[in-house]
Each structure stands twice: as structure tokens, then as C-alpha cells.
Amino acid sequence: MEITQQDVEKVAQLARLAVTSAEKDTFAKQLSQILTHVDKLNQCDTTGVEPTATVMGQVNVFREDVIRPSLPSGKALANAPECEAGGFVVPKILEER
């Protein structure tokens, strides 16, 4: 599979990454190479084969909804790049009208 610089740009945008124009070029080449290798998968006949997402086959592990100790908010906020009044600070997302 051939990955173009436009593909790289699009994927980077989906993944919330920025790429410099030099990176665009290298990533396009490298991802093409890797995906060409991945194309090998087409040699395996998978008609009627169920996909495997996880091997031990557990589904919906439930537990009782009981109260147990949790992190105090000070500790939970301790690693935040910026916090204020018990909350995380982020740039404004709503425009004033």
C-alpha cells in the first residue's frame, strides 16, 4: 500500500499530531514500506474466520457497585500541568458572542 504525503497529513490530523514537511516525507515512505509488508495478510484465506479481539474470551466482567476509597482530589490534580479551584485548566473552548 502506497501512502502519500496527503495521507500522512490526514492521519496526523485524525491522531492530533502535527508533522513537519520533512517528517511528512519520511513517514510516507516508512508507512508505505510497513503497509506493504502488512499486505502479506492478503495471502491468508480468512473466509468464514471469526476475528479475535482478545484471547481469553471474557465478556462483560461485572462487580458489585460498592463504595471504596478513591484518590483525594489534591492527589488526583497533583500531576496536572495547570489546575485551579479543584479543576483542570484548559484553554477556552467557547467563543464569546
Added chain:
Amino acid sequence: MSLHKLTLIDLQRKFAAGEVTATEIMRAYSLRISQVEPRVKAFVTQTREVACEQAEALDRKLKEWRKTMPLTGMPLAVKDNICTDGVPTTCSSRMLQNFVPPYDATVISKLRAQDYMLLGKTNLDEFAMGSSTENSAFGPSRNPWNLQCVPGGSSGGSAAAVAAEECVAALGSDTGGSIRQPAAFCGVVGLKPTYGRVSRYGLVAFASSLDQIGPITKNVSDAAFLLGAIAGHDPLDSTSIDRPVPDYLKALQKRDLKRLRVGVPVEFFAEGLDPEVDRAVRSAIEELSHLGAEVKEIRLPRTDAAVAVYYVVATAEASSNLARFDGVKFGFRAKETKDLLDLYIKTRQEGFGPEVKRRIMLGTYVLSAGYYDAYYGKAQAVRTLVCQDFEAAFKQVDVIVTPTTPTPAFKLGEKSEDPLQMYLSDVFTISVNLAGLPAISLPCGFSRAGVPIGLQLIGRAFEEETVLQAAHAYEQSAQWHQKKPTIR
């Protein structure tokens, strides 16, 4: 004999018997680390000062009432993607450079409850993505057998620390070989347990359907011993399995391998296998048959496809897991951003290294509209075939034996410019993760250049005991584990 030369079990016996104090152990390891660490660079963070204080406190406590548990006073190193309360956990990434977890991973709580000693957090490829530690944001670790060679990865720091005797044992994590491949490169023992055997609560997630935590040790008994301490069900990890934890050490008592059927998959001995590795592994197989095992040729036809499956599944899962690093709740945040989107993008651009970005992009691509079925869906279907290959093989044999890696440790810089070559070097370890099976790597010889060669034994799900027993019998007759590197 200097304390750092003892195995975990021997050190534990001496300590339990009161022949050495925790303080003496810590002093010995402190000295050893200060001697070799400048060359090996196994650690990202050292905690030996705190550990020395803890050792003194422990000795005082034990003076009053001498009751020890298996890991009390034992000096361990932990891969830096396993959360340790109050001790930085960086994943060798700029993104988490200043991250100090507010809680312990379950494996750490278990060790802490026994009063173990944490010597430090070991280096890895950033977010465990890589096979050499060269992807660490803090620079590579070195192979103690040859400082020009990589220690393997991603748990390269842990393997190097054990090989250089900077700790008595270590924890690593294995998503596609990251315990076994560095163990092979560094001439030590590395065990990846069955998926679900060990809790992953507090392990920074890479690929959640593949990740497992496991021991890296000086010999097989130590691996059995340490696995026993960390294994078991954990309500905090819904993928951990509720099954009793056997006494793994007991499994080692049987020394012969009569009635054990050992399978040799032809696909692992094909083109690309280094002749020295081939020779060493074949003579190990002969040894297994001398010990009474019945050796059979088997087939695992999807071995080749496994690498392709892995680099779709693992990157897809990683792209989703790593979406949490957005500069808001913890970790790095870029400066001078104009709005929220800009903050996300700049933070991730500056916080992640090139390999991590490559993986996130690959994973995002294979999950994106229009490609999902062709890549992710297809890879999941081939994953089923990989599992079926193993199921068929395990109808005929009890253990599968292979080389751990196609070549011994390579030189620093040799593959770092070519991601695909680096990925392909994982061909022998990856299929085991896709199928969730337990597997061990242990030394089976050395190349002429003097670097170790690893033997891999793979077992059925939850049959760690069989794998350990076969590995132990081989180790005791071959004695490769007695050889130690001269670090220079």
C-alpha cells in the same frame, strides 16, 4: 561471596535465616550500581537512597519480631512503565518525564506488602515501543556483554540491570517480546506469563489485548519464585483471570523430562536465522531429548504473517490507548498554544518521539474509515488463524521450543534508521502474544563474538509450570546461566 552475585532465592534464604541484614544487602547493591551503572545505563530513576533508609527501618522492625515473607528485603528493579506511588514513572518519554503516579500498580502493591526494596526504575523504548531501548527519550541502555550492542527492548533496562547484577531480579512487560528478547540479548531469564495471569492494573497501556507483566531473573527458579509473588486475579484488572496460583517452585523438582513432548516448528529454522543461533538452539534441543523429552517436528505456518498481524493490532490499540496523552490531566503540556485543539496537537507533537508517532499514525490509519476492514478486520481474522496453529500444535506436543530471536544482540544504530527491519527482528516472539500463551527465554549459548543466545519455550495457556520445568531441567544440565559478563 559478594551479595550481588547471589540469586534471588539464595539471597532470600540468607536473609530469612538472618545471616544478612537488609542494610547490608542495600549497601552491596549501592556499591555495585555505582560501579557499573555509568557504563550500562540501565536506570531512568534510581531510588537506592530511599531504599537504604527503608532497609534500615526494616532491619529495626525485624529485630523485634523476625518474620519475613518471600520478597522481604529483596532489591528489585522495575520497568519504568509500571506505576510506583511517589516514584516517577516516565515510560522513557518526554510526555511523562515529570509524572509521579499517585498509586501503585497491583504488582507493586504485592511486592510492597512484602517489604521489597525498589532500587530504581529501568529504561525502555518509549512507551515500550521498540526492540533496543534506542527509542528511549533519555538515551539507550547498553548490553553488559558488549557495550557497543543493544540490550534489546523494550525491557532492555531491566534485562541489562539483571545481567550486570545491579539488582537481584526485575520486572518487565511483554507486548510482542519485550521481556524475552532483551532477556535473550542479555543472557538472563525472562518469562512472559499467560495473558490474564498477572494483573496489569497500573501498567501504562500499550496494546491491551497483548500486554503482560513478567519477571526477568538470573535463573529459572528465580523466575518461578517471582512469578508466584506477582500472579493472581485482581478485581482492578478485568482481564485478569480468577484461577489459583500454583506453587511454581514445586514444579521444578522434577528434573527429567520423560513423557514431555517437545515440538520444533520448522518455520522458525528458515532463511534469516543466524547460523550461530541455529547451532546453539539445535544443540539445546538435543539436550532436551537427552533429558528424556520426545522431540517432534511441528508446523506453525502463520509465523510469518504474525508480524503483520501484530503491527496492525498493536498499533491500532496503541493509537487508542495513547489518545489519553493530551496535556490536560497529567504529563507534558506544550506552551503558548492558541486554543484547545492547538494544545492537543502541540503537546503530542513535542511530547512523543518519532517511533511513538509512527505507531500512532499507523494505528490511526488501519482504524480509519475505509481501511478498517481491510487492515484491522483482516488482522483480527488472521490472529484467529495464528491461535488455531498453536491449538493444533498443542494437540501433538506439550511445549514448543524455538530460538528467541533470529540473531544475537545487534549493534547500537544498526537498525534504528529502518523501522521495518527492527519490527521483523521480533518474528519469533510476537505470535505468542497474539495467542496469549506463556513463554520463557533462557540462555543456550554464546556467539563467537561473546554475546548470549536465547532459547524460547512456549506452553499452553496457564501451563507456566510445564514451561518452567522444561526450562529448569535444561538450565541445570547446560549451566549457561553461570557465565557472567565482564563489563568494560
